[in-house]
Amino acid sequence: MIIDAHCHVWPDDIARKVLANRPVGLDPVHDGTLDGLRRTMDAAGIDMAMTLAVANVGRTVRRTNEFVGQVDRSRFIPFGTVHPDLTVEENLAALRDNGVVGVKLHPLFQEVAFSDERTREILIALAENDIPVIAHVGSGGDDHQNANGAPENLHAMLSDITGLRLIAAHYGGYQVLDEAEQWSVGTSAYLETSWPPSMGVLDPERVIAIIRRHGADRVLYGSDWPMTDPATEIAAVRALGLSPEEESGILGGNLARLLGIESPSAS
Template sequence: MIIDCHTHVWPDAVAKRALAGSVRDLPRRGDGTVAGLTASMDKAGVDRAICLGIGNTPPQVDKANRFAAGLDPGRFTGFGSVHPGLSVEDNIAGLRAHGLRGVKIHPMFQQLELDDPRLGAVLDALQGEFAVIVHVGAAGEDPGNRCTPEMLARIVREFPRLDLIACHFGGYRMFERALDVVCGLPVYLDTSWPPGLASLAPGRVRDLVRRHGTDRVVFASDWPMADQGAEIEAIRALGLTEDEIDAVLGGNAARLLGLDKQ
């Protein structure tokens, strides 16, 4: 099974507008619709995708959660949203009401700091029940000061029971910094690096994956900001063993999501 742990889709009526408002300096590899993602998955041989909903403001959180919960469970796992502008109780109740098993936090779009004490209270409540995938590093013209590898490291230490996935190896456009700060911590790292993982030196990526632990790295494309098929090939070209490749491409995510027990 191949599981893409980092994709973005929107309702058809708003996908074009939402995609236009995302990071402007990256090429688009799809239209941001569910049908577009399904076609990409079929072409690339991806069995399941985690689709990440983001409520940029508190009023948008329930809309994002409702859409994520309505995705076809046969192909998709919807992750919803939380926002520190809502109470801890409202955030958790919304996720439970929609039957969601995880959330995406994106400090850039949500205009928050990763070390915001209000967010810390929400993360504390998510421990032991929900997985959390968080953007770390830069984005577009934003240098990434809202969500640094150092901030991530503090979260990992402060919330040890949190099932945490750090996007972009723990620091987009901060690879060497993430290697020093995040590598080896008890956190999952996703492999997304738009516009393509192949832009990084394969040997450095292979060293990071093995240093961190091949049981705690998950395949991620960031579709539609990257081509799923090309990202799979980049993983296969890293020089890992077949067992390591299988773990990264799907085995680790299946275990994290409990799909290995189904």
């Protein structure tokens, strides 16, 4: 079973506008729509995908969660949004009312910081309600944005919040792999493998060392669709030469266990 842990989606008209602006300076390779994601998954042999929807400001949190809460649950796992402009209860209600099972936190786009007490209050509530979180960690923006999601601040936040099921995207430090190895690897977070424009640009021996040090059972495949091609990223994972158990876990088994998804072979 292959599950992609990192797929951004938008309503069709919004997807066109967002991707026309080349977010974080990358050239998208797919269209950002739900139909486009389904076609990509079918072509790459992907069974399920976490669909991530992010609200940049508090006033759009509820309608963003309404959108992602309507996805086809047989293929898509809805991860919605929170924002510190809203109260903790307003954020929880917007998730609960739309059946959203997890949260995407994006320091670059949302102006939220791991060190901000308002963000931490929300994360504590998510931990108490057993709602998993995937967060962008590392660089990709200006100095202020990069500090918001710095691996060092992630480490401090995880040390202060117990019970949080957190997935640290981009091996826990996009564009700052040295910092990721210092602060993210070995924490309680799950590490996710996406690295736009492709994980294939990383030294495979270094990636293997990170996976083994962190524990292959706590590493999850993700593509960062539509900015990368999932089939290419799956091939990069398979090219590492991991054991069959490590590879199958990273490509889907670990995430299925984390989210309580029953694989087809188990039914």
